[in-house]
Each structure stands twice: as structure tokens, then as C-alpha cells.
Amino acid sequence: MSHQLNxxxxxxxxxxxxxxxxxxxxxxxxxxxxDNLISNYFLHIGGNFTIDISMIIIxxxxxxxxxxxxxxxxxxxxxxxxxxxxFLISIVILSISIMYIKPLIxxxxxxxxxxxxxxxxxxxxxxxxxMMPIAWDLSFPSNHVARNTAFIIIIGYWFSFFKNNTWIGxxxxxxxxxxxxxxxxxxQHYFFDIIGGALYGVIISIILCKVLKLNEPFITNKFKK
Numbered sequence: 001m002s003h004q005l006n007x008x009x010x011x012x013x014x015x016x017x018x019x020x021x022x023x024x025x026x027x028x029x030x031x032x033x034x035d036n037l038i039s040n041y042f043l044h045i046g047g048n049f050t051i052d053i054s055m056i057i058i059x060x061x062x063x064x065x066x067x068x069x070x071x072x073x074x075x076x077x078x079x080x081x082x083x084x085x086x087f088l089i090s091i092v093i094l095s096i097s098i099m100y101i102k103p104l105i106x107x108x109x110x111x112x113x114x115x116x117x118x119x120x121x122x123x124x125x126x127x128x129x130x131m132m133p134i135a136w137d138l139s140f141p142s143n144h145v146a147r148n149t150a151f152i153i154i155i156g157y158w159f160s161f162f163k164n165n166t167w168i169g170x171x172x173x174x175x176x177x178x179x180x181x182x183x184x185x186x187x188q189h190y191f192f193d194i195i196g197g198a199l200y201g202v203i204i205s206i207i208l209c210k211v212l213k214l215n216e217p218f219i220t221n222k223f224k225k
Contacts, residue, residue, distance in 0.1 A: 012206060019141075019199040026140050026192055027105050035190035042184050043112055051185070056126070059182040062148045062175075063127045067091060070151070083154055086208050090150040094204055098143045099132050101200075107140035107193065114187045126186055142189045142197030148176040149201030150208075157209045176201075 025031050046052065060066065071091060074084030114126065128136055129143045152172045180194040189197075208214075 012203075015199055015202055019196065019203060022192060022196055022199065023101075023105055023140070026107050026196065031190075031192045035192055038184065038191040039110055039112070039187065043187065046114070046185065046187075055182040055185040058178050059126065059144070059186055059188075062144050062179040062182075064091070064095070064131070064147070065127075067147055067151065082212075082214060086212050086214055087151055087154050089212070090154065090205055090208055091147055093208070094143060094146050094150060094201065095131065097204075098141060098146060098200070099130055099135050102130065102135040102138035102140065105138070105140045107138055107190075109137050109139040110187045110190060112187050114185075126188065129188060139189050139193045140196050141200045142180070142183060142193045144183055144188075145176055145180050145194050145197030146201035146204070148179045149198045150205035152176050153202055153205035154209060154214065157205075157214055 022031075068088070068091065071084050071088040074080040074087065076084070109129075127144075129139065130136060152175055155172055176198060180189075180198070183189045183194065184191065
């Protein structure tokens with residue numbers, strides 16, 4: 001993330017507009033052909049033991065519980081406390097807002113179910129994209145991808161300001177990309193659900209980074225005499 005990032009820049013406006021347009025296209029079913037084509041591709045390449053295990057592990061790393069643990073750890077560490085707080089806030093905002101966006105879009109989750117080619121651990125289930133029943137069977141936008149994209153935006157934003165190092169932030173983008181691929185492989189989302197989740201995660205995280213002033217150090221003694 002560039003330290004020149006501004007809420008009023010044209011790029012940020014384009015991201016918002018793209019998310020709105022994509023949401024409309026998904027609502028009217030304009031993306032169905034491409035989504036089904038990509039979904040069928042992942043349906044037919046499944047069954048490799050090594051890839052199956054890898055995709056499940058990657059998807060699990062991006063689960064809500066895992067990301068909450070990461071956020072809490074970052075909050076405990078003084079140097080990264082502000083990152084942790086902003087990330088935890090982003091998780092709450094994304095989870096609640098997406099829970100209401102999904103019924104508005106009305107995009108049903110893929111009908112095909114992922115069937116592992118080996119015996120899964122007892123009681124293990126692939127995490128649902130939403131914790132609330134009203135959005136259980138709906139898939140746009142992807143909460144998993146939105147949450148993990150927000151995490152990378154916040155981390156990258158912090159690196160660009162305090163470490164003057166943008167290449168690490170760019171490299172970290174591999175993480176949400178891998179999460180997105182894993183969700184497609186496990187037949188939890190369609191392709192444009194992933195794109196929509198990434199766009200929405202960018203929007204929310206950028207707003208939080210600017211409003212909560214991530215570029216300013218976290219002052220712990222501001223109330224001390």
C-alpha cells in the first residue's frame with residue numbers, strides 16, 4: 001500500500017464503483033456463465049490428496065477463529081497494537097455488514113458440495129462464510145476473502161508508513177489470493193464472490209486505516225501526567 005493513499009483519490013472511487021457494479025451484475029445473474037464455468041473446472045480437478053489437504057489447511061488459516069487469534073496477538077504486542085485493534089474492528093464491521101449485504105444480493109452458494117477423497121477428522125467441518133442463519137446459503141461477497149484482504153491491507157499500510165517497505169506488503173497479497181483459490185477449490189464460492197469480497201475488504205480496511213489514523217503511532221501514555 002502506498003503512503004499516498006487517500007480516501008478522495010480516483011483509485012479509491014473506482015474500487016467503490018467497481019464493487020457496486022459487480023454487485024448489480026451478480027444480482028441480475030450476468031456473471032452466472034463465467035462463475036459456473038470456473039466452478040465446474042474446480043469441481044473436476046478435485047480429488048488429489050496432497051492438493052485437498054493443502055487447500056483445507058489454507059482455508060482454515062483464513063477462518064474467523066484463526067484471524068481473531070491473530071488480531072488478539074497483534075493487539076497484545078505493543079508495537080503492533082494499533083494494527084490489531086483496527087483489524088479486530090474490521091472483522092466486526094465486515095461480518096455484520098456482509099451478513100446484511102448477502103440477502104440483498106441474493107446469490108445462492110454453489111450447489112455442488114466438496115467431497116474429500118479421504119477420511120476427515122471427526123467433527124471437522126469447513127467453516128461457513130457467515131455465522132448467522134439468514135446468510136448461510138448465500139455467497140456474495142465472500143466474507144473469508146474480505147476479512148483476509150482487509151488484514152493484508154492493514155499490514156501493508158503499516159509497513160509502508162513505519163517500515164518504509166512496500167515490497168513486503170505486495171508480497172503479502174499472495175495470502176488472500178491463496179485463500180480465494182482454496183474457497184473456489186472447496187466449492188464454497190463462485191469466482192465473482194471472491195472478487196467482490198476482495199473489493200469490499202479493500203474498501204472497509206482503507207476507510208478504517210484513514211479514519212483511525214493507522215499512520216500515527218499508538219500512544220499508550222496520552223492520559224498520563
